[in-house]
Amino acid sequence: MNTLSRRYAVIALLLVMGLVSCGKKGEKVEGTAPQAPAEAPAGGVTEPATTPPTAEAPAGTEAPVAPPVVVSSPEGKFTLTLPSGFANPNMESVPVTTDAGQLTMTTYMAEAGRGLVMFSFLDYPETVFASRSVAQMLDGGRDGALQSMKATLEKQEDFKYEENQGRSIFFNLDDQGKKAYGRIDYLVVKPRLYQVGYLSHDQAEIAKADVQGYFKSFQLMK
Secondary structure, eight states, rough: OOOHHHHHHHHHHHHHHHHHHHOOOTOOOBBOOOOOOOOOOOOOOEEEEOOOOOOOOTSOOOOOOOOEEEEEEEEEEEEEOOOOOOOEEEEEEEEETTTTTTEEEEEEEEETEEEEEEEEEEEHHHHHHHSSOOHHHHHHHHHHHHHTEEEEEEEEEEEEEETEEEEEOOOOOOOOEEEEEEEEEEEEEEEEEEEEEEEEEEEGGGGGGHOOOOOTTOEEEE
């Protein structure tokens, strides 16, 4: 993915949050864009899956495949396993100004040659839930993401996670004359909204087993 595609991911995360919380189509939301992927921050938010150390492969043989990165977030109370080839994501707390007041969104982002993973969580005040249904919040998330990225919706699927409502959207967009494809899952677990997303220039990426596994691996900590 190039830097413009990363910009799309940042726009989607920031604007979706504002649109969902405020419910105003096209509203501008102020915030600090997440930075490019870097080493994992102190505190051990991310870690590779536990495997015994492997020796260097002998000449003429394939190098061992690194285990997938497992993200464990005590702050967000969730775990997530990244697709193969992705390093520890950069985590950043982003202030977002909305009609409900200034909120803090925590974002994670990591890039590899095959695509870009992005996920986030944000807590809303009770007033937001009093004024909007969860279905309306999911509609706002979908509409905000598509509008902000000028993307075309391919399909959407509603789901439940432990009786909490969620929605997956699949879309495509134009990235400087080149098609890009993506999926974002939204899950509302009051008072929190989670987003889990993936972007790639290769449409086949979205259906690959480890990318599907990335979305399915999301688990709330007990």
